[in-house]
Amino acid sequence: xxxxxxxxxxxxxxxxxxxxxxxxxxxxxxxxxxxxxxxxxxxxxxxxxxxxxxxxxxxxxxxxxxxxxxxxxxxxxxxxxxxxxxxxxxxxxxxxxxxxxxxxxxxxxxxxxxxxxxxxxxxxxxxxxxxxxxxxxxxxxxxxxxxxxxxxxxxxxxxxxxxxxxxxxxxxxxxxxxxxxxxxxxxxxxxxxxxxxxxxxxxxxxxxxx
Numbered sequence: 001x002x003x004x005x006x007x008x009x010x011x012x013x014x015x016x017x018x019x020x021x022x023x024x025x026x027x028x029x030x031x032x033x034x035x036x037x038x039x040x041x042x043x044x045x046x047x048x049x050x051x052x053x054x055x056x057x058x059x060x061x062x063x064x065x066x067x068x069x070x071x072x073x074x075x076x077x078x079x080x081x082x083x084x085x086x087x088x089x090x091x092x093x094x095x096x097x098x099x100x101x102x103x104x105x106x107x108x109x110x111x112x113x114x115x116x117x118x119x120x121x122x123x124x125x126x127x128x129x130x131x132x133x134x135x136x137x138x139x140x141x142x143x144x145x146x147x148x149x150x151x152x153x154x155x156x157x158x159x160x161x162x163x164x165x166x167x168x169x170x171x172x173x174x175x176x177x178x179x180x181x182x183x184x185x186x187x188x189x190x191x192x193x194x195x196x197x198x199x200x201x202x203x204x205x206x207x208x209x210x
Contacts, residue, residue, distance in 0.1 A: 018105050018106060019104060020041060020102075020105050022034075022041065023099075023101075024101075034048055034050075034051045035048035035050055036052070037105075038050060041105070043117070051073055052076075053073040053074055054071075055070070056069060069140075070139070073137075074134050081132075093137075094127070097121060098122045100120045101120075122141060123141070124137050158197050159195050161194070167196060168196070181193070
């Protein structure tokens with residue numbers, strides 16, 4: 001991992017934060033670059049146009065669903081909206097990479113600019129809305145249109161569900177669960193089990209032919 005600039009790390013640890021978000025949205029043509037600031041910013045030789053916007057809170061359910069983040073960018077000038085639709089001269093941005101960098105306004109230049117930013121890479125999964133005032137993007141950690149990930153992992157003798165969560169479904173008086181099939185029977189006595197493991201997984205591995 002690259003070591004960050006010492007002055008930048010000191011700034012992050014202090015209480016005088018002066019950070020600006022630099023957003024880069026990949027496209028088949030030139031990337032879209034925006035700075036959430038009152039004026040445009042230049043980083044690593046690229047100009048990030050000033051715009052208004054914000055990020056929502058990272059959403060991740062107790063059932064360990066894939067994290068998601070909403071990003072809202074202003075469309076008051078009517079420029080960004082058409083760029084999100086092929087039929088208006090733009091491109092479908094769903095599945096495209098979004099790089100978000102946090103940088104100090106006073107430290108945007110340097111011989112090693114990557115040392116002066118904190119960087120996240122996400123992907124546009126969908127549009128929440130495209131309106132006259134703003135465009136809202138739903139971001140995720142995988143490009144949803146290109147990658148399919150399993151909903152759950154294959155675990156044998158241990159239940160994966162959050163105790164008393166949506167998938168578990170237990171609403172009784174027992175306060176603990178050891179995640180085994182036997183304890184699941186104790187919780188759902190006389191009812192269908194909601195065990196979240198795969199007891200035959202070991203047999204499946206034994207039958208596997210390499």
